[in-house]
Amino acid sequence: MIDSVRIYVKAGDGGSGCNSFKGKKFTRSYHPDGGNGGRGADVNIRVDRNKQSLEHVQVKQHFRAENGKDGSGNKKKGANGRPCIIKVPPGTIIRDAKTNLLLRDMAEPDGELVAARAGEGGKGSAKAKPATSGLPGEERRLSLELKLVADIGLIGYPNTGKSTFLARISSARPKTASYPFTTSSPSLGALELSDFDEVPALIMVEIPGLIKGSNQGKGLGAQFLRHAERTRVLIHLIDMAAEEGRDPFEDYRNLNQELKSYNQRLFDKPQILVANKMDLPKAEINLRNFSSKVDKKIWPISAKECAGIKELLDCIKNYFRQGLSHEKKLTG
Ligand SMILES: Nc1nc2c(ncn2[C@@H]2O[C@H](COP(=O)(O)OP(=O)(O)OP(=O)(O)O)[C@@H](O)[C@H]2O)c(=O)[nH]1
Ligand SMILES: [Mg+2]
Known part of the structure; x- marks a missing residue:
């Protein structure tokens, strides 16, 4: 891009x-x-x-x-x-x-x-x-x-299901595949808020290519993080089934470290933690493990099977409608 x-x-x-x-x-x-x-x-x-x-x-x-x-x-x-x-x-x-x-x-x-x-x-x-x-x-x-203008920034390791999730909740149809770095430039999707007139759509941007060391140029580098700078909230998607053998908690910590190295304001942005791939066998136990280490609300979903998405989406909409009073419910 x-x-x-x-x-x-x-x-x-x-x-x-x-x-x-x-x-x-x-x-x-x-x-x-x-x-x-x-x-x-x-x-x-x-x-x-x-x-x-x-x-x-x-x-x-x-x-x-x-x-x-x-x-x-x-x-x-x-x-x-x-x-x-x-x-x-x-x-x-x-x-x-x-x-x-x-x-x-x-x-x-x-x-x-x-x-x-x-x-x-x-x-x-x-x-x-x-x-x-x-x-x-x-x-x-x-x-x-x-610097793209979007309301929500979607971050997460490659292959965690960001594009699948984006396609579930918006009109966007980004390519999804079972290999990392499928998305090579930020893609945008619009979440319709049909019952809400003042803000006709919320724009979400998928930030691709983040891994440990992105700030040193690994993966696709940290260059695309600039497109998350104007967003109001970040969705941090984690592969809770650990399909690629990494520890979900390590993933979470590593990406936050990358945000912090990029800039403090991005690190301080409210973050919605989403545990994806909950349809897979190891996800439940991993989530229990993860929850014991992270004292925040976690939204379990399966982007592939469309489970848990509606609850999350309703809460996001309320947050944008009614502002800060809903932030705690959303981000914990
Ligand atoms: N079982 C399962 N697989 C999923 C789920 N969500 C996504 N996947 C699969 O995970 C793989 C990666 O999905 P993508 O949506 O392309 O992931 P991404 O994070 O956008 O990946 P990059 O663009 O490469 O960074 C695909 O094979 C998806 O079908 C889920 O909830 N459950
Ligand atoms: Mg993608």
Whole structure:
């Protein structure tokens, strides 16, 4: 997934004013009739909810808006340039690449930024003596970084059933398979809250590739954790059947350590502990063991057989509806 890129943007230059004079019939006098140059066009960055990565921006990298056309005789103004619009997913953070100054955090669904301002057109001889040339359009280098905007972050070791769970509770259909790292970039799913108008859907993001040592680059590294930073709550999915021979409690401790190494705020986020694969034989005993070591509420489910999901989902919805009073019930 491409989630950080550097780009060059150049707004259109203004067209030149025209230096033209028209002679009057039967006299030797001339009067100026040169038209103004057209305005160049801006480069705009606009949020598009259908975009989920910056891949299309990375492919192009250079973005130029059209120049204004020159003015002509008979006071004819040159045409304005056509703007260049760069569409980005919600959650794109835009900085000046040179100074690293934050220009805009496009977290809102209708965000728009004038990334490079166009040059005004020059004045024609009808307005100025002599006619003037157009002003240059702004140019700059920007760095774009995507931090997806989601309500819930879904973390867990590879193969714990994150995608299966995401598919159960949302409209998303991520690939699931019995080998690790099936999901190689964050995938989003929307949980419908049909009976709740103010928040039409909760967005959940699966953070792939976390293992012990991700902060040192193991697995898929910790790069995708940035997409969990804006979430309100994390769901930590644990393979309670220990299908791959690891100890569930060790998994839980290791991933929390990775969160902490990445940043304290992520570590401090409320965490919903979900024990998955409870349909498998060893899960019950492992859960008993796990519960004796972790003093938190644990939600036992089977994402595959769709057990325990409804109770968990109801509690998540209540938490988002009624806020903190439900946090204790959800996270323990
Ligand atoms: N028995 C059982 N198997 C499950 C359950 N949930 C998921 N699985 C299986 O576990 C395997 C991994 O599931 P995924 O949903 O791809 O797991 P993931 O955590 O998204 O894995 P990565 O994307 O590779 O990190 C698949 O073979 C699933 O069918 C469950 O509740 N019970
Ligand atoms: Mg997956």
